Amino acid sequence: MRVLVTGSSGWLGRTLVPRLQQAGHDVVGLDPVPGPTTAIVGSIAEPDLVERTVRDRAVEAIIHAGALHKPDVARRPAADFVAVNVQGTLNLLEAAVAPGSPVTRVVFASTTSLMISEAIRAGRTGGATAAAWITEDMADLRPRNIYGVTKLAAEHLCRLYHQDHGVPVVILRTARFFPEADDMAHAIPQSDDNTKVNELLFRRLTVEDAADSHIAALDRAPALGFDTVIVSAPTPFVREDCAALIADAPRVVARYFPDYRALYERAGWSMFESIDRVYDAAKATRVLGFACRTGFAEKLAELRSRGGTP
Numbered sequence: 126m127r128v129l130v131t132g133s134s135g136w137l138g139r140t141l142v143p144r145l146q147q148a149g150h151d152v153v154g155l156d157p158v159p160g161p162t163t164a165i166v167g168s169i170a171e172p173d174l175v176e177r178t179v180r181d182r183a184v185e186a187i188i189h190a191g192a193l194h195k196p197d198v199a200r201r202p203a204a205d206f207v208a209v210n211v212q213g214t215l216n217l218l219e220a221a222v223a224p225g226s227p228v229t230r231v232v233f234a235s236t237t238s239l240m241i242s243e244a245i246r247a248g249r250t251g252g253a254t255a256a257a258w259i260t261e262d263m264a265d266l267r268p269r270n271i272y273g274v275t276k277l278a279a280e281h282l283c284r285l286y287h288q289d290h291g292v293p294v295v296i297l298r299t300a301r302f303f304p305e306a307d308d309m310a311h312a313i314p315q316s317d318d319n320t321k322v323n324e325l326l327f328r329r330l331t332v333e334d335a336a337d338s339h340i341a342a343l344d345r346a347p348a349l350g351f352d353t354v355i356v357s358a359p360t361p362f363v364r365e366d367c368a369a370l371i372a373d374a375p376r377v378v379a380r381y382f383p384d385y386r387a388l389y390e391r392a393g394w395s396m397f398e399s400i401d402r403v404y405d406a407a408k409a410t411r412v413l414g415f416a417c418r419t420g421f422a423e424k425l426a427e428l429r430s431r432g433g434t435p
């Protein structure tokens with residue numbers, strides 16, 4: 126298929142484009158930042174460019190990953206978020222449903238972040254007595270920043286364009302896969318690797334898994350019509366763990382991985398004291414036939430094979 130990938134110079138885009146090509150797709154990358162995986166240097170906020178690209182390149186599918194996201198919140202005004210994340214998404218959907226458009230499907234890279242209110246984020250220090258068990262059914266969403274608000278607005282545009290025009294759209298609410306060190310309160314200051322491996326228990330995936338989930342969604346979109354799916358590494362936890370996860374996360378982890386404490390001790394690593402949310406990615410397996418290849422169990426096995434050396 127001829128696939129338009131927006132955000133093709135970004136962290137996800139750079140990983141996704143070669144994988145799509147390996148899968149036999151003909152890829153057109155679009156991003157304002159030039160790069161080896163970007164054919165068209167430009168913005169999705171420009172409707173004419175988007176319309177021309179889809180028409181002239183005979184685009185059959187769109188993977189929409191271009192966005193301003195969380196790191197941009199501190200450096201870009203809210204209006205830029207609306208222009209790129211909302212108007213940019215609208216421009217792509219308009220082009221996808223234009224008369225004679227060859228587009229047969231759209232995959233939208235959304236975020237689990239739009240399901241996280243200030244109350245969930247405050248966790249135990251904010252008075253929570255149980256971790257939030259988060260599925261796609263979560264209602265009354267109250268995104269806590271302009272990033273989440275504009276991503277949620279874009280999701281609604283996707284739903285509306287499917288409803289009104291029938292174009293198949295799969296929304297992937299992806300957990301974090303960014304490579305930067307974390308600025309969150311729960312981060313382990315001594316080791317970013319330690320932080321990221323801990324997060325694979327409940328709120329992270331690798332960028333390779335993120336890319337592969339978009340390819341799985343591309344394949345399944347026509348059969349699904351419209352759907353919203355959380356993507357995160359498979360969690361070992363169950364709903365019944367939620368109270369214990371807030372109160373004493375290391376104890377819960379030790380129940381599932383009895384040798385983790387010894388391995389972590391040898392590595393000089395530590396577990397988060399409290400876990401505030403768990404993203405349940407079970408639906409991805411059910412509807413996309415997709416599960417992340419790398420999770421906490423795999424990373425712990427690597428640590429074990431190195432005798433606890435990180």
Ligand SMILES: NC(=O)c1ccc[n+]([C@@H]2O[C@H](COP(=O)([O-])OP(=O)(O)OC[C@H]3O[C@@H](n4cnc5c(N)ncnc54)[C@H](O)[C@@H]3O)[C@@H](O)[C@H]2O)c1
Nearest residue numbers: 132134135136137168169190191192194236299301302303
């Ligand atoms: N990184 C994460 O942890 C994470 C988690 C959940 C969802 N996401 C989503 O995944 C997607 C990719 O994220 P990423 O981590 O690769 O971020 P990134 O910042 O590395 O990549 C985003 C790309 O979008 C491009 N972009 C910005 N404005 C654009 C415009 N007007 N037109 C076209 N492209 C534009 C940027 O230049 C950049 O190359 C984003 O939609 C993001 O919201 C990311």
